[in-house]
Amino acid sequence: xxxxxxxxxxxxxxxxxxxxxVGCHACVTSCKEWNTGGHSAPLSDHDPYGADPHGAWLNxxxxxxxxxxxxxxxxxxxxxxxxxxxxxxxxxxxxxxSYKRAEDGIVLVDPDTCIGCKLCSWACPYGxxxxxxxxxxxxxxxxxxxxIYNETIPEIxxxxxxxxxxxxxxxxxxxxxxxxxAVSQSVAARGGYGLLERFGYKPxxxxxxxxxxxxxxxxxxxxxxxxxxxxxxxxxxIEKLFAWADRALSR
Amino acid sequence: MHPAYSVIVFTTASGxxxxxxxxxxxxxxxxxxxxxxxxxxxxxxxxxxxxxxGLLSSTLHLGHPERAGRAxxxxxxxxxxxxxxxxxxxxxPAGLLALAxxxxxxxxxxxxxxxxxxxxxxxxVVCTAMIYACLPTIRQWNLALVPVVYLALAAASGALxxxxxxxxxxxxxGPVSVLALVSLAGAxxxxxxxxxxxxxxxxxxxxxxxxxxxxxxxxxxxxxxxRPNFVMREMGYAIARKHALKLRQIMFAALFAAxxxxxxxxxxxxxxxxxxxxxxxxxxxxxxxVERWLFFAxxxxxxxxxxxxxxx
Numbered sequence: 001x002x003x004x005x006x007x008x009x010x011x012x013x014x015x016x017x018x019x020x021x022v023g024c025h026a027c028v029t030s031c032k033e034w035n036t037g038g039h040s041a042p043l044s045d046h047d048p049y050g051a052d053p054h055g056a057w058l059n060x061x062x063x064x065x066x067x068x069x070x071x072x073x074x075x076x077x078x079x080x081x082x083x084x085x086x087x088x089x090x091x092x093x094x095x096x097x098s099y100k101r102a103e104d105g106i107v108l109v110d111p112d113t114c115i116g117c118k119l120c121s122w123a124c125p126y127g128x129x130x131x132x133x134x135x136x137x138x139x140x141x142x143x144x145x146x147x148i149y150n151e152t153i154p155e156i157x158x159x160x161x162x163x164x165x166x167x168x169x170x171x172x173x174x175x176x177x178x179x180x181x182a183v184s185q186s187v188a189a190r191g192g193y194g195l196l197e198r199f200g201y202k203p204x205x206x207x208x209x210x211x212x213x214x215x216x217x218x219x220x221x222x223x224x225x226x227x228x229x230x231x232x233x234x235x236x237x238i239e240k241l242f243a244w245a246d247r248a249l250s251r
Numbered sequence: 252m253h254p255a256y257s258v259i260v261f262t263t264a265s266g267x268x269x270x271x272x273x274x275x276x277x278x279x280x281x282x283x284x285x286x287x288x289x290x291x292x293x294x295x296x297x298x299x300x301x302x303x304x305g306l307l308s309s310t311l312h313l314g315h316p317e318r319a320g321r322a323x324x325x326x327x328x329x330x331x332x333x334x335x336x337x338x339x340x341x342x343x344p345a346g347l348l349a350l351a352x353x354x355x356x357x358x359x360x361x362x363x364x365x366x367x368x369x370x371x372x373x374x375x376v377v378c379t380a381m382i383y384a385c386l387p388t389i390r391q392w393n394l395a396l397v398p399v400v401y402l403a404l405a406a407a408s409g410a411l412x413x414x415x416x417x418x419x420x421x422x423x424x425g426p427v428s429v430l431a432l433v434s435l436a437g438a439x440x441x442x443x444x445x446x447x448x449x450x451x452x453x454x455x456x457x458x459x460x461x462x463x464x465x466x467x468x469x470x471x472x473x474x475x476x477x478r479p480n481f482v483m484r485e486m487g488y489a490i491a492r493k494h495a496l497k498l499r500q501i502m503f504a505a506l507f508a509a510x511x512x513x514x515x516x517x518x519x520x521x522x523x524x525x526x527x528x529x530x531x532x533x534x535x536x537x538x539x540x541v542e543r544w545l546f547f548a549x550x551x552x553x554x555x556x557x558x559x560x561x562x563x
Contacts, residue, residue, distance in 0.1 A: 003325075003327055003328045024453065026407065028475070033482070046385075052478050053477070053478055054476070054478050054479060054480050054481070055480075057476075059474065060475035060480075061475050062471060062474065062475050062557060062558075063471070063472040063473035064464065064472060064474070065469070065471075065472045066464050066465040066468075066469050066470055066472075067465055067466075067467040068465060068466045068467060069466050069467045074472060075462075075464055077462050077464070079557060081464075088386075088387075088388075090328070091328040091329065092328075092329040092331065092386075093325060093328075093329055094321070094324070094325050094329045094332035094335060095318070095321035095324035095332075096321070096324055097321075097324055098327050099452065100413060113318065113321055114314070114315070114322060115314065115315045115317075115319060115322060115366075116297070116313050116314020116315050116317075117312070117313055117322070117331065118312075118314075118485065119329075119382070121481070121482070121485060121486070122252070122386055122388065122389065122485075122552070123386055123388060124388065124554065125456075125553040126554060126557075127482040127486065127554030127555075127557055127558075130481040130482060131314070131480075131481045131485070132314075133314075133481075135314070136313075136314025137314055137315065138316045139286060184324060187426075191464050194463075195461070195462070196456070196460070196461065198465075199387060199388075207463065209463075209464065210464075241461050243305070
C-alpha cells in the first residue's frame with residue numbers, strides 16, 4: 001500500500017555529525033558489504049574493475065569546500081535515505097512496492113513487487129535511491145532492518161552497518177521520535193538540521209553542523225579583547241611562572 | 252533528466268491515440284461524424300493500435316515488465332497507477348464502439364459509448380501529464396502548463412490523424428482540418444508559454460542550500476565516486492543550451508509551422524489533401540518526438556545539486 005500509514009511515535013533514523021566525519025568512506029563500504037548479502041541482496045556492480053565502474057550503493061560521501069564568509073573549511077557529507085515522515089517516493093509508487101513501515105517509520109522497497117519504473121527515484125530530492133540494473137528493482141537504505149532487530153547477532157551489532165563501522169563515531173542510530181533518546185538529545189544540543197525541509201517531506205535523519213574551529217574561537221576572543229581592557233596580570237608568583245612558561249613554549 | 256526512448260514513444264504514440272479517440276468519441280456522441288462505416292472502424296482501430304503501441308513501449312522501460320499488472324493497484328495515491336487504470340479502461344467502450352460500427356449497428360446506445368471513450372481518453376492524458384507535473388523535484392515539470400501542453404498536443408495530433416484518414420478515404424477533411432489547425436495553434440501557444448516559464452525561473456534550489464551547510468558558497472572537492480552512478484545517469488542528463496535552442500527551432504518548424512502550412516494548403520487545394528495531410532502527419536510526428544525528447548533533456552533534478560549543479 002503506497003498510501004502513507006498513520007504517523008508512528010517511533011521514528012528510527014540516523015544522526016550524522018559533520019564535525020567528526022573524516023570522509024573515510026568506511027560507512028559506504030560496510031553498507032555495501034552488509035546489504036549485498038542482506039535484505040537488499042544483490043547490490044550489483046557493473047564493470048567494477050574496468051574503465052567505467054558503477055553500481056547500486058545505498059550510502060555516498062561527498063566532500064565539500066564550504067565558505068562561511070569569515071573562513072572556509074572541508075566538510076565530508078554522507079548522503080543516504082532520510083526515512084522521511086511523508087515521503088513522496090512512497091506515494092508515487094504505482095505498485096505498493098515502496099512503503100513506509102507503520103511501526104518504526106523505516107522506508108523500504110519490496111523487491112518482489114517492484115516493477116523497476118524508477119518513478120520513486122525521480123520523486124526523491126535527495127538522490128537517495130539507486131536502481132539495480134541486474135535485479136531490475138530499486139534499492140535504498142533499509143536502515144539495516146535485518147540487523148537492528150536481529151537476535152542472532154550480538155547486541156552490540158544491532159545497529160546499521162554504517163554506524164557500526166564508523167571509526168570516529170560520527171554516526172548515531174536511534175529513535176528520533178523520542179525526545180529523551182540520545183540521538184534526539186544531541187540534535188537538540190547541537191542544532192541538528194534536516195535536508196531541503198521546504199519540500200515538506202519531513203526527513204527524519206538529522207545532520208549536526210560542524211562546530212566553529214578552535215582558531216575561530218580564539219580569534220573571536222582576541223578581537224573581543226582588543227576593544228576591552230588589557231587582560232588582568234596573574235597575581236601569585238606560581239601563576240606568573242606558568243604564564244612565563246606558556247609564553248616561552250608558545251614561541 | 253535522461254530521455255528514455257520507450258517513454259518518449261509511449262507518451263507521443265498513446266497521446267496521439269487518445270487524441271484521436273477523443274475526437275472520434277466526441278464526434279460520434281454529438282452525431283457530427285459521418286455515419287458509422289468502415290472508416291470509423293479503421294479510425295478507432297488506429298487509435299487503439301497507437302495506444303497499445305504506446306503502452307507496450309512504456310513497459311520496455313521497466314525492470315520487470317512481467318509485473319506491470321501490479322501498477323493498477325495504487326490508484327489512490329499514484330498518478331502512474333491512475334494512468335495505467337485510465338489507459339486500459341477506454342478499450343472497453345472504444346472496442347464496443349468499433350464492433351458496433353463493424354456490424355453496422357446504428358442506435359442510440361452507441362452514443363454514450365462515444366462519450367465514455369472521449370472522457371477516458373481525456374482523463375488518461377491528464378494522468379500521463381500528472382506523472383511528471385506532480386514532481387516538485389523537477390521545476391520544469393512541476394507546472395500547471397504541463398497537463399495543458401500534453402492535452403493540447405494529444406488533441407492536435409489526434410485531429411491531424413483524423414483529417415489525414417478522412418482525406419485518404421475520400422471524405423472531405425475540411426472541418427476536421429480546421430479543428431486540427433485550431434488545436435495546433437492552441438498547443439503552440441501553450442508550449443511557448445511553458446518555455447517562457449521555464450526559461451524565466453532559474454530554480455528555487457541552489458547548490459548552497461542542498462547540504463544545508465554553507466552561509467556563502469560551497470564547492471565539491473571530491474565526488475563520492477569516480478564514475479557516474481544511477482542518480483547521475485538518470486537525473487543528471489544535461490543538454491547544452493545551444494543545442495537545446497536549435498532543437499526547439501526544429502521542434503517548432505516540424506510540429507507546428509509545417510503541419511499548419513500543409514493544413515491550410517490542403518484546404519485550398521482539396522485534391523492534393525491526402526498527400527499534404529500525410530506529409531503533415533509525418534512532420535508533426537517527428538516534431539512531437541523532438542518535443543518529448545526535449546521535455547526530458549531540458550528538465551533538471553534537485554538531487555543534482557549534491558553533485559555540483561548550480562541551480563535546480
